[in-house]
Amino acid sequence: MADVILVLNAGSSSIKFSVFDAHGAISDRLLYGQVEGLYTAARFTATDRAGTVETTEWAQGAELGHRGAIEHIAEFLKAHREERHLVAVGHRVVHGGESFAGPVQVTPEVIRELEKLVPLAPLHQPHNLTPIQIVSQLRPDIAQVACFDTAFHRTQPETAQAYALPASITARGVRRYGFHGLSYEYIASVLPNFDASAAAGRTVVAHLGNGASMCAIVAGKSIASTMGFTALDGLPMGTRCGNIDPGIVLYLLDELKMNARAIGDLLYRQSGLLGVSGVSSDMRVLLASDSADARFAIDLFTYRIARELGSLSAAMEGIDALVFTAGIGERSSAIRERVVRDAAWLGAKLDAAANEAGGPRISDASSPLSVWVIPTNEELMIARHTQATIGGFRAGGTPRG
Ligand code: ADP
Secondary structure (H helix, E strand, O other), X not given: OEEEEEEEEEOOOOEEEEEEEOOOOOOOEEEEEEEEXXXXXXXXXXXXXXXXXXXXXXXXXXXXXXXXXXXXXXHHHHHOOOOEEEEEEEEEEOOOOOOOOOOEEOOHHHHHHHHHOHHHXXXXXXXXXXXHHHHHHHOOOOEEEEEEOOHHHHHOOHHHHOOOOOHHHHOOOXXXXXXXXXXXXXXXXXXXXXXXXXXXXXXXXXXXXXXXXXXXXXXXXEEEEOOOOOOOOOOOOOOOOOOXXXXXXXXXXXXXXXXXHHHHHHHHHOOHHHHHHOOOOOHHHHHHOXXXXXXXXXXXXXXXXXXXXXXXXXXXXXXXXXXXXXXXXXXXXXXXXHHHHHOHXXXXXXXXXXXXXXXXXXXXXXXXXXXXXXXXXXXXXXXHHHHHHHOOEOOOOOEOO
C-alpha cells in the first residue's frame, strides 16, 4: 500500500489540498483540488494525473465552512483511496512568530503557541489553525506538521528584521517577519538547476500573485524582504495597500474618525490594484482595460517593484539574478517586460521572444543580470518539510519517532 502525505493550505474562503507519495524524493502531486467559497456557494474540485475526477457544488448560502470542507475532503480521499495510506498531514501556517524558525510537528503545546500569534495575523492565522484542530479531532493518530511562511526569513540580519521603535514595543514581537517564505524557499531550492552561479550569489525573487512581495536571497538564504510585521507591507497587491506612511493611519483615526476595523478593511480589502483602479484586483482585467485609472494602478505596481528591486539590491550590495514567480510573475509577459525595462540600470536586458514564451530564462545572452520565470510550488515544499519532519516511515506506513 502506498504511503501518502496530504498537504492542506487553508485560507479565509478556500482550502486547497494536494496528495504526494510519502517516499523518496517528493515530486509530482498524485491528486489535488480545492474547496472554494466556503461561506458563500461552495464548490469542490479534484484532479488527478488523468484530469478532473470530481466536482461538487453546494447551494448558494449553504455555508459549508472549514469543518464541512475538511470533512468533504476526508470523505473524498476515503472513497478514492486506491490502496493509499495517509501517514501525515502538512499544513501551511502563515505565522511562526519568533520561535518557529522551521517546520514543527504539531502537539497541543504547539497549537497553544500558534494561537498566541493570532493577533499578529488575525486574517490568516485562525484559518490555518482550524484544519489542524479538525484533523486532530478526526484523526488523532495522524502526524501533523506546521510549515510557516515566516520561517525562511529568520536568517535575515537583525537590522533587516528590526523596526526603529522603543524596546518596550519591539520586545512584544513587533518586528519584520516577512511572508511567502515557502514560495521563496522552493525557488531557492530549484534555482541551482537554472542558474548555479546566481544560486550561490545574489538573487531577488518577485512573488507577484494576489499577495505580492519580493525577497533578497544570498546563497540560498533570505537576507531582506518587502513584507514586514504583517502581510500588508511592501508592494501594492490585489486589494492590499503595500507600503504606506504610518502617519496615514493616524490621519484616518483622528481626522476621518475611522475605527481600527474600518481601517483594517480599507488597507487589506479595498486598496491596492482594486482601490487605485476602481475596476478590479485582477491584473488580467486591468491589463485588458482601457481605463486611465486601471493603467495608473499598473504604473504604481511596477513603479513600486522597481523601487523595491533597488532597495533589495542595495541590501545585497549587488544582484546576479531576478526571478519572477506566482500568478502575475509566471503568466504576465507584459508586467515582466515593464519590470525588466525598469531594471536596465542593474544590467537587465530582455529576450522579448523568450519572455513571450514564458521562459524559463527571459534575459538575453549578453545580459549581465540573468532574469528567470520559475513557477512556485509551496505545496511541494510543505510535503518535503512534512516528510523530513516526521523522519521517514517504517514498512506498513507508521511514522517513525
Ligand atoms: P494567490 O496570491 O491568491 O496565490 P496567484 O499566485 O494565483 O494568487 O495569483 C493570482 C493573480 O495572478 C490573479 O489575481 C491575477 O491577477 C494574476 N494572473 C493570473 N494569470 C494572469 C495573466 N495571464 N496575466 C496577468 N495576470 C494574471
